[in-house]
Amino acid sequence: MLEKNPKRRFIILGLTFFGCLLILFFGTRLFHAYQKFNGHGPHGFAPKLETDVEQVRGWMTIPFISRMYGVPEPILYKALGIPEEGNHKKSLEDLDGEYFPEAAGTALQIVKATLLAHPAPPTPPNAPDAPLP
Amino acid sequence: MSDFLLTQIINYGAPLLGVILLIGGLGAPLPCTLLVIAAGAFVHQGVLDWRITAPLSLVCVLLGDSLSYALGFYAHQKVLAHFGALPQWVQAEEAFQKWGALSIFSSRFLVTAIALPVNLISGTTRYPFQKFFLYDLLGETVWIFGYGGLGYAFGSQWEIVNEFLSNFGGVLLGLFCFGWGIKQAWNWKTKNARSI
Numbered sequence: 001m002l003e004k005n006p007k008r009r010f011i012i013l014g015l016t017f018f019g020c021l022l023i024l025f026f027g028t029r030l031f032h033a034y035q036k037f038n039g040h041g042p043h044g045f046a047p048k049l050e051t052d053v054e055q056v057r058g059w060m061t062i063p064f065i066s067r068m069y070g071v072p073e074p075i076l077y078k079a080l081g082i083p084e085e086g087n088h089k090k091s092l093e094d095l096d097g098e099y100f101p102e103a104a105g106t107a108l109q110i111v112k113a114t115l116l117a118h119p120a121p122p123t124p125p126n127a128p129d130a131p132l133p
Numbered sequence: 134m135s136d137f138l139l140t141q142i143i144n145y146g147a148p149l150l151g152v153i154l155l156i157g158g159l160g161a162p163l164p165c166t167l168l169v170i171a172a173g174a175f176v177h178q179g180v181l182d183w184r185i186t187a188p189l190s191l192v193c194v195l196l197g198d199s200l201s202y203a204l205g206f207y208a209h210q211k212v213l214a215h216f217g218a219l220p221q222w223v224q225a226e227e228a229f230q231k232w233g234a235l236s237i238f239s240s241r242f243l244v245t246a247i248a249l250p251v252n253l254i255s256g257t258t259r260y261p262f263q264k265f266f267l268y269d270l271l272g273e274t275v276w277i278f279g280y281g282g283l284g285y286a287f288g289s290q291w292e293i294v295n296e297f298l299s300n301f302g303g304v305l306l307g308l309f310c311f312g313w314g315i316k317q318a319w320n321w322k323t324k325n326a327r328s329i
Contacts, residue, residue, distance in 0.1 A: 016314025022307025030300035036293050048178065048288075055289045059136035064143045068178055068289065091140040 051119065053112045058093040058105075065092075065111060071118045079114040080107060135164045139171055147172075147186040151193035158197015160249040165194075166302075167295045169277060173284025174291035183281075191270075191277050198252055198269050205256020212257045226258045233260045234268050241272025242279065244305050 049070045056065060062080075066073040077084045082099050090098070092107045100106035142150050150172055157165035169190065175181040213222075229236070233255060240248040255265045280298065284291040 012314050012317045015310045016318070019307045019309070019311030019314060023304055023311060024307075026300045026303030026307060030297065030304055033293065033297040033300050036296070050289045052289075057136070057139075059139045061140060061143055064178075064180065067180065089140075089144045091136070093136070094140075 053115045056092070056108060056112055056115070058096070058108060059091050061089060061091055062095075062111075063088055065115070069115050071115055075118055076111060076114055079110050135167055138164065138168060142168065142172065143175065143180055147181055147189050150181075150186065151189045154190050155193040155197040158194050158248075158252075159201055166245055166276075166280060166299065169280045170284035170291050170295045170298070173281035173286075174288055175284075176281070177285045177288045183285075187277055187281065190281075191273055194273050194277070195266070195269060198248075198273070199262075199266065201249060201252035202256040202262065202265055205253035206259070206262075207256075208253075209257050209259060225254075229254055229258045229260060233258075234264065237265060237268040238272040241269065242276035244302055244309065245276075246302065246306055 050068045053069075055068075060068070062073055062076050062084075065071070066076060073084065077087070080095065080099070082095065087095065092111060096104060096107040138153060142153075150168060153163055153168060154165055157163040172181055172186055172190070176183045176186060236247075236251050237255060237260075240251045254260075280294075283294045283298075287294050
């Protein structure tokens, strides 16, 4: 059947080749992801308060970072030198564009430095959740 | 796109996640798996409440899938007019009736890239809606609670989970294409051997 139908043969060969490419491409990425995965197992559930400032991302908002790291919002706003009002729903990237247009990533760097300077107080295991900001 | 959606989810919570999953179920290319894993992490961080987020997400994604099934279902006549006479169409319909359950279930969480085509084919081949809904519900439950649960377990490290799972899905899709091609080639070889 394949021999008589070159179009079908082309589709089958093409799909097999495409499958190989997908396996190769995603397989390599999977291997790299696995290597990272291996070093970051959950070891029980991850702690509620984050301590690694390298986990801060540009899409995060100040209230979210405050909750994630247990650092009060006013400290972060003060460090950035921006008002709290009207900035609650803006991501660090948005704040960067609005208040620090001359140097990309400034807001992120300031927030990271502030978090390092204000580590969250240690909480006992099974401590009740902090109230919503 | 992902960054924008993540910011909006932490701002507007579960209702927005539900809307995104509904639109994703309809076929819009949105990073739904990433958002489900992230939502699990947000539950862990106390930003979202799982008692609202999980059921709402499940309802919305089921609604999206059912609507895309309906699109295929009502396009049945048009598809038949174009392809109904082809033997390949009859073959495809028979194959779907046989493998439909597995395709629907696994495409919800393992090979999510083929979820929309599976929904549409389920509709056009008139796969019974009750069965479609049942396997859809099972698959999406695994997706929401399994992937969301991984996000919860890994907390702020959820990006690693997403990277791993999305690449795993790609490898599975590659294996599927490769396996199908090999099977077709094998069938052709067997037929040739018989005719000789």
